[in-house]
Amino acid sequence: MSYEDLFRLDGRRVVVVGAGSGIGREAAKALAAHGAEVVCADRDVDAATATGVGTAYALDVLDREAVRSAATDLGAVDVLVFTAATNVRKRLLDYADAEFDRVVDLNLRASFNLVRAFGGPMAERGRGSIVGFASIRAVTVEPGQGVYAATKAGLVQLLRTAAAELGPRGVRVNAIAPGVVETPLTRQIRSDPAWEAAYASKSALGRWAQPSELAGAVVYLASDAASFVTGSVLTVDGGWTAVDGRYDPPGL
């Protein structure tokens, strides 16, 4: 083993779904910087092009047939990373059926279809790495995040099961659970100063993350550095879930 190359991805074909914004964009750039041949897939193909690495590919993951064709059109894919997700922040009693469907369809159903469409050919070739995005909300909640939280907890179990089923065929499947990250997804929270400050002070590091701070976790799980890592949830939350946060005893 040449450790200088531990994280290198030369010759690997990587598809990043959600590469037009936030964490997906930074992940695509970092993967390309480590030598991967990156396909930047996104519903917003102009945004995917603006990411500025690899090839842009228009894909709406809510379209099951389009997901199936992408898995065929894009050839032998070594790594699939998917970030596309949405949140409707409302209390459970206020949720409309259509809002529930919107969050579940993108965060859970589309993820399920991506894992099946890309995982099958990976298993046939006997190798591959799949990286999905969960959240601290898979384990800890606040009022107004219930449906999003349920989809992220569901996604973790889906990915763990995929790890169990595809592991014997050479495919690793993992999740990354970010804390709070400055991206368009969290614009609503950052537009409220009290909410923004409360989120910053909750983590051990006392601040929000930049999307680039999630890129290392993606490169790691994509690469041979993680060759024995599967079925795991890699927490990148600045210590959010480690710290209870109810009280900071003075004088200690």
Ligand SMILES: NC(=O)c1ccc[n+]([C@@H]2O[C@H](COP(=O)([O-])OP(=O)(O)OC[C@H]3O[C@@H](n4cnc5c(N)ncnc54)[C@H](O)[C@@H]3O)[C@@H](O)[C@H]2O)c1
């Ligand atoms: N930002 C955070 O604080 C945070 C915290 C925890 C978890 N996460 C998770 O990390 C992941 C990335 O979040 P982000 O903040 O980078 O999001 P983002 O909103 O910045 O980016 C999401 C991307 O997905 C694309 N997309 C949306 N619907 C699509 C569809 N139907 N088909 C294809 N592409 C579609 C969008 O065009 C966009 O480019 C998500 O799964 C999110 O739940 C984010």
